[in-house]
């Protein structure tokens with residue numbers, strides 16, 4: 410591939426930017442081998458083949474034969490965990506050991522820490538071709554931490570779905586976290602309402618939306634599960650939680666609720682198209698069918714699942730049942746990396762590993778990371794594809810010419826199999842937040858410096 414610089418045009422512009430010379434994966438059905446895409450007012454205006462006439466543009470970018478895909482969408486994360494990445498005392502623990510080691514550190518988080526962590530998370534995600542992320546923020550040692558997250562993503566111009574998480578059960582009630590990071594039911598519901606009313610933007614093309622997200626069935630009380638579902642219904646926002654991530658959860662549910670986790674999930678009114686769940690590793694096939702029929706979506710977090718050795722969702726089976734399955738990077742401290750390209754590749758590998766080489770293609774994995782995740786976030790109308798009218802969230806990918814040498818017949822397979830691939834340009838709402846492989850964030854260096862100091866304080870090093 411040749412280096413290609415944006416070319417300015419002076420003709421009467423009909424659109425803001427035109428990307429030419431690209432292999433464009435528009436959605437699961439349409440691809441252009443030598444195509445162009447026109448962007449205007451933060452939207453995809455048109456997409457076409459080389460032979461189709463293209464509109465005059467204020468700015469033309471020659472993609473130099475690179476692959477263009479919709480921006481990848483991260484449907485599960487805990488951004489603040491990048492303050493405790495690869496923390497030596499926790500690296501070899503099981504999920505529950507890992508959590509109990511890190512909870513006391515997270516109990517010291519303040520607004521500045523959360524702002525810095527979210528800023529760094531968005532920057533890291535943009536480099537890996539991610540244009541929209543959710544974030545499951547369930548640690549609330551201080552008020553207004555989600556406000557700090559929205560401040561960071563708004564400043565960057567990153568599309569964000571804040572998940573107002575919650576925990577009610579501390580060690581005092583047989584739970585895992587210390588008392589400082591859990592809240593009572595009244596406080597959770599009042600703040601959930603405040604966060605929705607302050608930040609949730611249901612308008613088309615919104616940059617910020619809010620979902621409600623109790624941490625997990627073992628972390629919150631039954632009344633909070635029910636009341637959260639009611640609140641989500643009232644405000645018409647999404648519902649999210651961890652489900653069936655670990656077999657320890659099965660034992661807990663049977664002991665405390667007298668039933669399996671999925672049965673409990675159904676009992677508290679969560680099995681609906683409004684809900685997407687993270688991980689979902691240990692559902693039985695009968696439970697898979699029930700959740701698929703109820704319209705629940707799932708997010709697989711491949712690296713996190715492999716690092717914590719907890720098994721992983723059977724995405725091939727779930728997709729065959731008609732379930733929307735997206736991809737997430739999960740918290741930085743479990744996956745220790747927030748790179749959606751890598752997660753998409755790992756999702757492909759896990760699908761093949763489990764069901765054979767033909768079971769999960771690069772296009773299937775791309776479909777999960779784009780349309781699957783968009784569906785999980787209830788945003789499939791505008792995100793996850795490049796059809797005219799979609800939000801102009803897209804990536805022009807770059808791979809080393811060494812890694813791509815000899816890959817001549819299928820740019821999408823080559824993109825995922827012969828990497829690593831990085832974003833050459835990442836657009837959110839038509840703005841290039843990564844250009845020439847570099848983040849276009851003037852405050853990044855300062856933020857990284859402050860993030861390092863915050864991480865050192867939290868880790869006591």
Ligand SMILES: [Zn+2]
Nearest residue numbers: 651687739740
């Ligand atoms: Zn998680």
